[in-house]
Amino acid sequence: MGRKGQVQRSRNTVASRNEKNIKKEDKEIAAYVDKLLRLSTLPQHVNLAKALENQREINAITDKIKLLEANKKHQNEVSVGNRTSAVTIERFTNWIRENGADFKGCDIKEIEGFELGLEVNMQIPISSLVITVPRKLMMTAELASENELKGLVKKDQILNNMPNVTLAIFLLFEKFKKESFWGPYIDILPRDYTTVLYFNVDELEELKGSPTLEIALKQTKCIARQYAYFHKLFHTSEDPISRFMREKFTYVEYCWAVSTVMTRQNTIPSEDGQCMINALIPLWDMCNHTNGTVSTQYNPILHQSECFALKDFEPGEQFFIFYGPRTNAELFIHNGFIYEDNSHDGYWIRLGISKSDNLEEKRTKLLQKLAISPTSDFFIKKGSEPIDGALLAFLRIFNMNEEQLQHWLESDRADDLRYSQCALDTSLEKKSWTFLQARLRLLLGIYKTSIEEDQKLLAGKQLNANKRLAVGMRAIEKKILASAVEYVDQYIKQ
Known part of the structure; x- marks a missing residue:
């Protein structure tokens, strides 16, 4: 005893x-x-x-x-088990098919360089229907506002106004539950990501000189703020959801949930068809990206998402879809990868009229006549024609003297300033293009390394995954700038 x-x-x-x-x-x-x-x-x-x-x-x-x-003992793993295991894949496949989803001519496979993807097992002609996912399998911000989270979403301003955040919290809530309808889907999601939320500062610093760095810093700061906000909310509120979440909600889990939503969300019509809402679509989100056209649609009659082949696919190929016309900077920030052959890539350059400019008022009026802001971000396009009409018009107006400004203010053909063949004084045209040449060279010179040095780093093995991604991002930007400089140089020589 x-x-x-x-x-x-x-x-x-x-x-x-x-x-x-x-x-x-x-x-x-x-x-x-x-x-x-x-x-x-x-x-x-x-x-x-x-x-x-x-x-x-x-x-x-x-x-x-x-x-x-x-x-803390109650710390959960970011994901359950091995997502690439045969057991996890089989459980997920059974779950989606039992609930009405289907995919034809493909198998879920581990693919080198992609983790999981869809591998084609038969000939698939272009425009063939390959994937169908019924609405009941989708996780949506709308659904989050109608289930157990309803009370919390209704009273919290952030959840009320930011559906992507609501979807992230909903995903975590379902993950933490002992039994969730979406359990097989959550188990097959990546354990972690290569979004900027997983970068340390040294890795982010590889982007020095790149405009993408500023966006990345804003993103990481924003998510840190959101985590702190929800941590305090869950620990100071006594509603059932807050009590449930407080012992499970962590910084690592929130970064995982946000990254899942950022990299995989799509939009579908709301139940009443009045607006578009954020959704996670199991199976469809296993498709990786390539150039092409959008080949996914929502069928409101059958209440399902449908994905068609964007090209002819042969057995052994990976089944790709097109994520939409995004730059590599957008893919880097929101999807955690870059696409070297991205046909929609480009570089944003900010230009503005100084308030100390004696002709600021007239320049601004002429820009407004063309619906161009006096301070604007202009897109340097990848390819053979990098300079668009809005940038060209801005450069010309920026470099005009008072007499030229007055002429175009009074003209009913001011929109001609957008076109390369516009009849202008030769000295003004040269001044405008020379200004752009100097600005592009300046931007190129801000980077710490040359394109050749970046290529050497990428060819080696000393970079970890995050640094490799950052170096690849800055190298792509530099190639766009260098190509634009070459284009401007040739134009000036004409």
């Missing part, structure tokens, strides 16, 4: 000590979350060095939060 009582007291002591440790960790996490919320709420620094320093501070805090959260 005495020995049994001693063992029981020992167990009670251990349990009490564990409970104290958990409470201590909770307090530490809460303190770091407060710091994170303050740091991530600060306005984004215009100065890049300061923005990077701010990100270092944010990462230092999130690293501590991740360590503390990982130490």
